[in-house]
Amino acid sequence: MGTQETQPLDVASIREDFPILDRMVGGEIETPGEGPADTRPLVYLDNAATSQTPESVVESIVDYYYGYNSNVHRGIHHLSQEASVAYENAHDRVAEFIGADGREEIIFTKNTTESMNLVAYAWGLAELEPGDTIILTEMEHHASLVTWQQIAKKTGASVEYVQVDDDGRLDMDHAADLIDDSTAMVSAVHVSNTLGTIIPARELADLAHDRDAHVFIDGAQSAPTRPVDVGEMDTDFFAFSGHKMLGPTGIGVLYGKEHLLEEMNPYLYGGEMIRSVTYDDSTWEDLPWKFEAGTPVIAQGIALEAAIDYLEEVGMSNVQAHEELLAEYAYDRLSEFDDIEIYGPPGDDRGGLVAFNLEGVHAHDLSSILNDHGVAIRAGDHCTQPLHDKLGVPASTRASFYIYNTTAEIDALVDAVEDARQLFA
Numbered sequence: 001m002g003t004q005e006t007q008p009l010d011v012a013s014i015r016e017d018f019p020i021l022d023r024m025v026g027g028e029i030e031t032p033g034e035g036p037a038d039t040r041p042l043v044y045l046d047n048a049a050t051s052q053t054p055e056s057v058v059e060s061i062v063d064y065y066y067g068y069n070s071n072v073h074r075g076i077h078h079l080s081q082e083a084s085v086a087y088e089n090a091h092d093r094v095a096e097f098i099g100a101d102g103r104e105e106i107i108f109t110k111n112t113t114e115s116m117n118l119v120a121y122a123w124g125l126a127e128l129e130p131g132d133t134i135i136l137t138e139m140e141h142h143a144s145l146v147t148w149q150q151i152a153k154k155t156g157a158s159v160e161y162v163q164v165d166d167d168g169r170l171d172m173d174h175a176a177d178l179i180d181d182s183t184a185m186v187s188a189v190h191v192s193n194t195l196g197t198i199i200p201a202r203e204l205a206d207l208a209h210d211r212d213a214h215v216f217i218d219g220a221q222s223a224p225t226r227p228v229d230v231g232e233m234d235t236d237f238f239a240f241s242g243h244k245m246l247g248p249t250g251i252g253v254l255y256g257k258e259h260l261l262e263e264m265n266p267y268l269y270g271g272e273m274i275r276s277v278t279y280d281d282s283t284w285e286d287l288p289w290k291f292e293a294g295t296p297v298i299a300q301g302i303a304l305e306a307a308i309d310y311l312e313e314v315g316m317s318n319v320q321a322h323e324e325l326l327a328e329y330a331y332d333r334l335s336e337f338d339d340i341e342i343y344g345p346p347g348d349d350r351g352g353l354v355a356f357n358l359e360g361v362h363a364h365d366l367s368s369i370l371n372d373h374g375v376a377i378r379a380g381d382h383c384t385q386p387l388h389d390k391l392g393v394p395a396s397t398r399a400s401f402y403i404y405n406t407t408a409e410i411d412a413l414v415d416a417v418e419d420a421r422q423l424f425a
Helices: 011-015 055-067 078-098 112-127 142-155 172-178 201-210 258-263 298-314 316-334 363-372 385-391 407-424
Strands: 106-109 133-137 158-162 183-189 214-218 237-241 252-256 274-277 282-284 340-343 353-358 378-380 396-400
Touching: 055 078, 055 298, 078 106, 078 252, 078 298, 106 112, 112 142, 112 183, 112 214, 112 237, 112 252, 133 142, 133 172, 142 158, 142 183, 142 214, 158 172, 172 201, 183 201, 201 214, 252 258, 298 316, 316 340, 316 353, 316 407, 353 363, 353 407, 363 378, 363 396, 363 407
Parallel strands: 133 158, 133 183, 183 214, 214 237
Antiparallel strands: 106 252, 237 252, 274 282, 340 353, 353 396, 378 396
8 A cells, every 4th residue: 555564653652651542432421531331442533633641741730730830930939930940941942842043932822823813913913004915825724814814804914825736735836926025924834734735834935035025834733743943944933732742732832033023012911021010101021921921821831841852752753754654554545435535635745634525424424423433533624614615525524643543543443434334325
């Protein structure tokens, strides 16, 4: 089937760090957690939505709350100083992880969506005006598409979309035609959460910068799954979420080039982000704190550092190789069915997910049948409704993979799909 035979990871050892992968599912949902009626082994293939969390990351949260729980930057007592050091170190660790120049370029948010909104409101409302153009792609997540769409309405700017070709790849010739002297911002998803398409981010950045436009790369699906270097990419902004890369929910990251962040006014106002306040005016704290108003995501930021430590011990190149192996294997296995349509590029040229539909079966019905087999996947438009409209389908079924998944679990997915075929035959 053309799939790599060499396993880049010791998956059996990795799975030992994720107790949830050993649980059973399938019983009545009464209270959270495994119940007496749960009898089917969990096959978790919904990682593009949220990954599972290893014990070491959970322990980092417990250590914070049990050992030095305190607010940061607000006290000279011992616990506050410990929490502040840990929280600031987490910024440094993230900067190192994505190739940023330092913590000044790393802002903690609650997710990728908030990071996108921060730039759209703090930069977009101040800089965009009638005649300006925002360039998106046809495969944008709603976090990007809706945000820039609404900002355009507020500022009088217009939005245009780079086409996706019949193979699911970004049409770079069309991008070159669209990006012109009116372009102010190019915002693009790095890896499509529906098609698995990987865009040439540096090429897109070069096109934008040649026209003095800024670039925002949505890294929600790329930062967890492959090496990322924002310097090599030359993107002006980059965002991702902790919960898709072994971290907790409630933590996101916005990277921005320091000179741009310095020029931008805060998106949120309040405590923590101010330097001085009078009854007449206020001044802002240094980067990155001027964009982190109120009590920040302390425990989540510390846990994100633990997640990065785990991933880097595995090796991001190994993570990418494993994802590619599973994506190609899943693509090949599902391609054995004549009545399955797979969306996006070929299996050897995509991120670690496969979205598909079984002819005559709605994605929600297929997802329900797979759930009966203990297989957890995602069904719907995956926050890419306009892309699904372009594909001519209301929804799709998506299986997405991570470091703890196996080809045997993909076989279980395929077996469950075969049962659905027989049921609806």
